[in-house]
Amino acid sequence: MRKVVLLFVTCLIVFNFQVIAQGNDTLMKEKRISSFMSDLNQKEGIFPVPFENSLTARYQKAEIEIFNLLGKSMFAGKIDGELSVETSSSKWYAGIYIVTIKFPGDSTRQTITQKLFKQ
Helix, strand or coil, X not given: CHHHHHHHHHHHHHHHHHHHHHHHHHHHHHHHHHHHHHHHHHCCEEECCCECCEEEEEEXXXXXXXXXXXXXXXXXXXXXXXXXXXXXXXXCCCEEEEEEEECCCCXXXXXXXXXXXXX
């Protein structure tokens, strides 16, 4: 009888621990998603990556240029806040693109260059 009670108590403790662990894991995932979304709403950057039909760039007073891997300029423009780029036309093939962001007149920031992936 004592072994049965001990086994039962052990099962309750383990089950309770798993529920707490799952609850904390879910809570952590929700916090990460919430944090990611708030970061997306506040920070500078280019998203989504990978992109399909459009691409959004968010920077203050910057110049953007997107090149394909052959070096052909696919898009060039100025950003002061947020800029959306349509990429659904036939000239935008799936693959890798290079984007450069320049900050004219801002000596503290240099040019940002990064890879983008179109699906």
